Amino acid sequence: MKRIISILTLVAAMFTFVACGGEGSSTAQTQTTAPAESATVSDTLKGFKIEGDKVIFTFNVKDYASFEEIEEVTVAGDFNGWDPVAADWQATDDDGDGIWTFETDLATVPYGTKFKFVTNQVDWMQPNADVLDAKYLADDGFGGFNLVLAE
Numbered sequence: 001m002k003r004i005i006s007i008l009t010l011v012a013a014m015f016t017f018v019a020c021g022g023e024g025s026s027t028a029q030t031q032t033t034a035p036a037e038s039a040t041v042s043d044t045l046k047g048f049k050i051e052g053d054k055v056i057f058t059f060n061v062k063d064y065a066s067f068e069e070i071e072e073v074t075v076a077g078d079f080n081g082w083d084p085v086a087a088d089w090q091a092t093d094d095d096g097d098g099i100w101t102f103e104t105d106l107a108t109v110p111y112g113t114k115f116k117f118v119t120n121q122v123d124w125m126q127p128n129a130d131v132l133d134a135k136y137l138a139d140d141g142f143g144g145f146n147l148v149l150a151e
Contacts, residue, residue: 019027055108127147
């Protein structure tokens with residue numbers, strides 16, 4: 001009888017430990033949440049956001065490794081023959097905060113369009129493939145990735 005009571009006590013103690021969030025508890029694992037700011041970071045990492053019938057390309061200097069001061073950002077892609085110096089696809093950094101934007105119509109760059117940011121007319125910036133969802137990436141044929149306009 002003492003053995004049964006000992007076993008039941010041990011089981012009750014284990015249940016209490018797990019229920020209170022001890023190691024191995026699913027409760028402890030599900031309470032971790034990403035910061036609310038991550039949605040904004042995601043928009044800059046994927047390189048665009050859609051607002052109505054507009055596409056706003058967004059290049060955040062903090063999302064890319066660069067060894068030079070960025071003086072110019074071009075959006076190059078399927079829509080302009082991958083032209084790294086296309087004058088009509090130049091992004092601007094109006095606030096001087098390192099976030100460059102370029103706005104155009106969704107009809108001009110429909111879903112599925114591939115693109116990349118080019119800084120200073122020569123540096124083709126590589127997106128962070130380690131953190132981006134695969135639907136926003138396409139092999140560029142040169143060992144890197146293009147960004148993809150996706151829903």
